[in-house]
Amino acid sequence: MTKPSPVPKAPDGDTTAAPEDLRLALRAATLYYLDGLTQAQVADRLGVSRATAGRLVARARTHGLVRIEVTTPPHLRDDLHADIEHALEKRFGLTEAVVVGVRVDDRGPVDNSASFAVLGRAAASLLTRRLRPADTLGFTWGPETIAVAQAIPSGVATCKTIVQLDGSVTTSTYQTGTEYVLGRCAEQLQAQPVRLPTPLYADATTVASMRTDSVISRTLELGSRADVMMFGVGAVSSSTTLFEGSFLDTAMLDTLDELGAVGEIGGRFFREDGTPAHVELESRTMSTPLSEIAACPSTILVAGGASKHRAAHGALCGGYATMLVCDIACAEWLLDRSPTHPHDSGFDPTEMR
Amino acid sequence: MTKPSPVPKAPDGDTTAAPEDLRLALRAATLYYLDGLTQAQVADRLGVSRATAGRLVARARTHGLVRIEVTTPPHLRDDLHADIEHALEKRFGLTEAVVVGVRVDDRGPVDNSASFAVLGRAAASLLTRRLRPADTLGFTWGPETIAVAQAIPSGVATCKTIVQLDGSVTTSTYQTGTEYVLGRCAEQLQAQPVRLPTPLYADATTVASMRTDSVISRTLELGSRADVMMFGVGAVSSSTTLFEGSFLDTAMLDTLDELGAVGEIGGRFFREDGTPAHVELESRTMSTPLSEIAACPSTILVAGGASKHRAAHGALCGGYATMLVCDIACAEWLLDRSPTHPHDSGFDPTEMR
DNA sequence: CGCACCCCTGCGCATTTGCTCATGAGATTC
DNA sequence: GAATCTCATGAGCAAATGCGCAGGGGTGCG
Numbered sequence: 001m002t003k004p005s006p007v008p009k010a011p012d013g014d015t016t017a018a019p020e021d022l023r024l025a026l027r028a029a030t031l032y033y034l035d036g037l038t039q040a041q042v043a044d045r046l047g048v049s050r051a052t053a054g055r056l057v058a059r060a061r062t063h064g065l066v067r068i069e070v071t072t073p074p075h076l077r078d079d080l081h082a083d084i085e086h087a088l089e090k091r092f093g094l095t096e097a098v099v100v101g102v103r104v105d106d107r108g109p110v111d112n113s114a115s116f117a118v119l120g121r122a123a124a125s126l127l128t129r130r131l132r133p134a135d136t137l138g139f140t141w142g143p144e145t146i147a148v149a150q151a152i153p154s155g156v157a158t159c160k161t162i163v164q165l166d167g168s169v170t171t172s173t174y175q176t177g178t179e180y181v182l183g184r185c186a187e188q189l190q191a192q193p194v195r196l197p198t199p200l201y202a203d204a205t206t207v208a209s210m211r212t213d214s215v216i217s218r219t220l221e222l223g224s225r226a227d228v229m230m231f232g233v234g235a236v237s238s239s240t241t242l243f244e245g246s247f248l249d250t251a252m253l254d255t256l257d258e259l260g261a262v263g264e265i266g267g268r269f270f271r272e273d274g275t276p277a278h279v280e281l282e283s284r285t286m287s288t289p290l291s292e293i294a295a296c297p298s299t300i301l302v303a304g305g306a307s308k309h310r311a312a313h314g315a316l317c318g319g320y321a322t323m324l325v326c327d328i329a330c331a332e333w334l335l336d337r338s339p340t341h342p343h344d345s346g347f348d349p350t351e352m353r
Numbered sequence: 354m355t356k357p358s359p360v361p362k363a364p365d366g367d368t369t370a371a372p373e374d375l376r377l378a379l380r381a382a383t384l385y386y387l388d389g390l391t392q393a394q395v396a397d398r399l400g401v402s403r404a405t406a407g408r409l410v411a412r413a414r415t416h417g418l419v420r421i422e423v424t425t426p427p428h429l430r431d432d433l434h435a436d437i438e439h440a441l442e443k444r445f446g447l448t449e450a451v452v453v454g455v456r457v458d459d460r461g462p463v464d465n466s467a468s469f470a471v472l473g474r475a476a477a478s479l480l481t482r483r484l485r486p487a488d489t490l491g492f493t494w495g496p497e498t499i500a501v502a503q504a505i506p507s508g509v510a511t512c513k514t515i516v517q518l519d520g521s522v523t524t525s526t527y528q529t530g531t532e533y534v535l536g537r538c539a540e541q542l543q544a545q546p547v548r549l550p551t552p553l554y555a556d557a558t559t560v561a562s563m564r565t566d567s568v569i570s571r572t573l574e575l576g577s578r579a580d581v582m583m584f585g586v587g588a589v590s591s592s593t594t595l596f597e598g599s600f601l602d603t604a605m606l607d608t609l610d611e612l613g614a615v616g617e618i619g620g621r622f623f624r625e626d627g628t629p630a631h632v633e634l635e636s637r638t639m640s641t642p643l644s645e646i647a648a649c650p651s652t653i654l655v656a657g658g659a660s661k662h663r664a665a666h667g668a669l670c671g672g673y674a675t676m677l678v679c680d681i682a683c684a685e686w687l688l689d690r691s692p693t694h695p696h697d698s699g700f701d702p703t704e705m706r
Numbered sequence: 707c708g709c710a711c712c713c714c715t716g717c718g719c720a721t722t723t724g725c726t727c728a729t730g731a732g733a734t735t736c
Numbered sequence: 737g738a739a740t741c742t743c744a745t746g747a748g749c750a751a752a753t754g755c756g757c758a759g760g761g762g763t764g765c766g
Contacts, residue, residue: 018479019432023451026435029423038752039626046449047483049716055754061425069423070382082379096399098376125373130400155731156745202553391722404746407723508761509715 009078011250022063028053029060084331088324091335092316095298097324097328098122104327106305115327117241118145123325125146127230128157128189130298130323136161137191138288140266141168141178142241144232144302149181154188162191165199165231166266174245194219198286200247200267207284216286224292230300231293233311240307242267252281262309264321265293274318293320300325309333316325375416379639381406382413383450437684441677444688445669448651450677451475457680459658468680472657473500476678479591480583481542482678483651488580489514490544491641493619494521494531497585497655502534507541515544518576519619519640527598547572551639553600553620553659560637569639577645582652586664587617588662593660596619605634616664618646618673624661629669653678662686 017111024046030043032053041055060066072080079098088097100122104115119319129146131137135157139145162185168178186193196219198210210216233241236256242248247267248256261269261277269277276282276290293299301321303312309330315321316334378397384395385406396406413419425433427618434452441450447494453475457468484490490512492498515538521531539546560654563569573610587593589609595601600620601609614622614630619640622630629635629643655672656665662683668674669687679687 019429019454020475022426022429023435026425026433028421030435030439033421033423040752050752051754052714053715055715058754064426066421066423068386068419069421070379070386072379073375073417076372076375080376082376082381082383086383098400101372122373153732357722402746403723404725405744407725408744476732506762 002323007013011112022065023060025056025060025063026050026065028056029066032057033066038199040073058130065237081331082329084335087335088331092321092324093319094316094324095322096126097229097331098126098326100325100327102165102327103329104306105329106307116147116304117145117151119144119302119325119327120149120151122151123148123230123300123302125202126323127300128153130300131157131189131228133160134160135159136163136168136222136225137185137189138163138165138223138226138229138296139181139185140164140166140231140287141176141181142232142234143177145230146177148302149184151343152185152188157189158175159189160226161194161222162186162189163194163219163222163226165226165229166195167196169197169201170245170247171199171201176245194222195287196220196223200242200286201281201284202286204283204324207286210286220288222285223288224289226296226302227322228298229288229293229296230302231265232302233308233315234267235311236261236269236305237307238309256281262314263308265290265315270316270318270320272317274314274316274320290318290320294318297330298322302326305330306333313337354655357520375418376411377401378409378413379418381409382419385410405442434684437681439689440688441684445674445677446672447669448675449479450684451479451679452684453678453680455680456682457659458682461659469500469657471504471679472497472502472655472678473504474581475653476501476653477504477506479676479678480581480653481505482654483581484512484542484547485580486511486513488512489516489575489578490518490538491518491576491579491582491649492534492538493517493532493640494529495585495587496530497657498583499533500528501583501655502537503586505538505541510542512521512542512544512548512581514575515539515542516572516575516579517549518551518579518582518636520549520651522550522552523598523600524552525599527597539698547575549573549576549639553595553639554637555639557636558641563639565620573639573641576641577651579641580651581642582646582649583655584618584646584696585655586650586661586668587620588660588664589614589622590660591615609634614662615667618643618668621638622674623667623671625667625670627667627669627673643671643673647671649675651675652687655679656683658683659686666690 028042028046031037031045032039036046039053039057040050043050046053049057072082079101085097085099085102088094088099100118102115102118104119138160145317162182164178165180168176170176182193184267185191196216198216202210211220234242235241236253238250238253242264243253255271256278259277260271267285268282268287268290270290270293271277299321300323301312301315303326305322306329312326312330313334316324381395384398385391387393390398390408391471392402392410394404399406415661425435429435432454438450438452441447441452453471455468455471457472492515515535517531517535521529523529535546535548538544549569551569555563564573587595589606591598591603591606595617596606609622609631612630613624615625619641620634620638621643623643624630636641652674654665654668655678656677656679659682665683666687669677
């Protein structure tokens with residue numbers, strides 16, 4: 001009599017219901033969410049059982065009577081970038097992205113040590129949060145990891161071992177800062193430091209023989225199995241650390257450029273899409289391979305400065321980082337890049353330089 | 354060095370904090386409230402302990418990062434009146450107010466039985482929700498309670514006893530409906546019915562002697578101690594039930610009018626401010642006194658129709674009802690009344706008629 | 707009119723959550 | 737430079753919450 005239409009079961013996804021039923025749901029939700037009563041108190045207040053009160057609250061939610069929104073307060077809109085971080089995580093499949101408010105600009109003559117300090121603090125905070133006492137931490141040398149080491153607090157986190165992922169022994173006077181990072185992190189994290197006492201690059205035969213060394217092979221093994229890895233990226237440029245430290249010469253730089261390399265991690269270069277760029281150089285490199293980095297469950301990429309943008313993008317596309325710490329400028333640049341399609345290997349000449 | 358100002362304790366109500374601390378709080382709140390993760394999952398996702406995850410969520414709330422609002426969906430704005438109900442509760446100190454969407458208009462020639470049915474359903478719903486199996490339910494006779502009795506479902510609620518609060522025996526043929534209400538409610542609620550086998554009004558001496566009767570006194574006692582009472586209000590008018598049923602004559606109506614009476618419950622009249630209006634008539638009335646009604650922890654006033662507005666207002670001001678069921682027109686009228694000051698006894702001539 | 711189905715309700719338990727205490731590191735003050 | 741204070745963290749526990757189950761009444765179909 002009241003229902004002429006054959007609708008025994010409402011297929012309408014529960015979006016509509018009797019208004020009288022929803023009156024109580026609305027009331028329960030108000031008391032629960034707005035007045036902060038417990039469900040038992042709501043039940044008492046409404047004269048229903050506790051279970052029913054819970055159902056009413058649940059119904060209120062399913063019917064859209066309750067709207068919960070998490071927003072960044074206006075007074076720290078400039079410091080927090082939850083939306084950008086979330087976009088980065090979604091875009092590159094990251095576990096966590098941390099975007100600091102500063103804009104690292106390494107092209108101009110300005111001193112970006114302050115910016116790097118901010119970046120370092122953020123990365124150190126992330127690192128100490130992710131580190132477990134039984135973990136092994138691997139790191140590459142470079143200005144980014146130095147900044148992290150400087151910012152790392154003591155007592156907050158602990159790990160078992162900290163291991164060097166790429167060789168740093170040099171014939172020149174160039175300071176890689178490896179000792180500082182290794183020493184400081186080991187101290188602050190109360191971890192046992194493990195060195196990789198080799199150069200970064202050597203002849204292929206030398207590298208092959210070094211890898212058979214019991215100590216070196218153990219270190220490499222330890223690095224490959226590290227629970228957490230932390231590293232920056234190097235650009236393919238004459239102003240990058242590897243060139244300034246005489247690890248690479250101009251000819252190699254040109255070769256890498258022609259191969260489409262956009263960046264490196266631990267001296268191992270990759271292209272725009274993250275694929276390894278110079279297999280021959282790979283065999284001459286003493287560091288954890290990119291494949292091992294990609295296999296690590298927790299890898300933190302610290303990237304600051306415009307010169308590192310392309311390199312960071314390549315690293316992210318290669319899946320070498322599960323976590324990213326970068327400045328806002330880098331984050332925006334990364335998101336401006338093709339939001340969907342990753343390159344299918346090879347490189348696009350129009351993207352060069 | 355970093356803090357020259359003497360601010361050991363921040364007296365600023367925790368509205369501001371380090372942005373970096375809030376970053377995690379924001380993240381935790383997002384995962385918890387928006388993504389629906391449990392706090393343990395949030396903790397795992399963020400690399401913190403479960404306790405810390407809980408603290409982060411709590412901090413996000415205290416800092417206003419989370420905003421929860423309970424709103425009436427637009428498609429039932431016309432049926433629900435949560436704001437009006439809340440205003441009524443606040444204004445008159447009610448436990449609960451139920452406002453139904455219909456507009457009972459008893460001045461015109463329209464049939465308002467449908468409106469009364471809606472009102473009755475709402476009141477019955479409220480009543481069955483509030484009733485406990487061990488409770489005694491008291492009621493007065495009248496069209497409102499008849500509507501409630503008609504709407505009461507079976508099996509939903511139970512109570513021990515249902516007792517008549519005001520005498521209904523008449524010498525005329527007027528049907529009060531008391532028997533119907535008593536019988537139907539007793540059946541549906543599986544309660545034991547208790548009659549008050551007396552007229553509503555009698556001589557003072559008669560009333561006094563009736564009150565000494567063991568059966569009658571027990572009924573009155575039972576009514577006074579009822580856990581829940583349900584009643585309508587009568588207006589001071591020639592179109593009201595008490596006059597039509599020949600319980601009152603024109604002279605008495607005028608007397609009551611002059612005394613400032615605006616309404617009655619169980620034949621006992623009160624003024625605009627709720628104070629008893631005719632002490633002499635009180636001694637001639639066989640019903641639960643207003644003071645007993647005011648003392649009852651759960652009293653449901655069912656009011657529909659424009660003619661009852663003033664009476665309902667007086668009843669609410671007298672504190673005779675802890676719960677109110679009325680139509681939207683009545684609710685709006687009640688709220689349009691002085692929102693703050695209650696009258697200090699006596700009556701205002703300008704308010705009459 | 708009987709029967710089966712289904713929704714609603716209340717009960718008991720596993721999980722989740724908020725809270726308190728004790729511990730330790732950093733900051734402040736004398 | 738040392739004592740103390742404050743704050744944050746982790747463990748444990750009690751309260752609170754969600755979810756299963758079973759029972760009963762209403763509804764629709766036969």
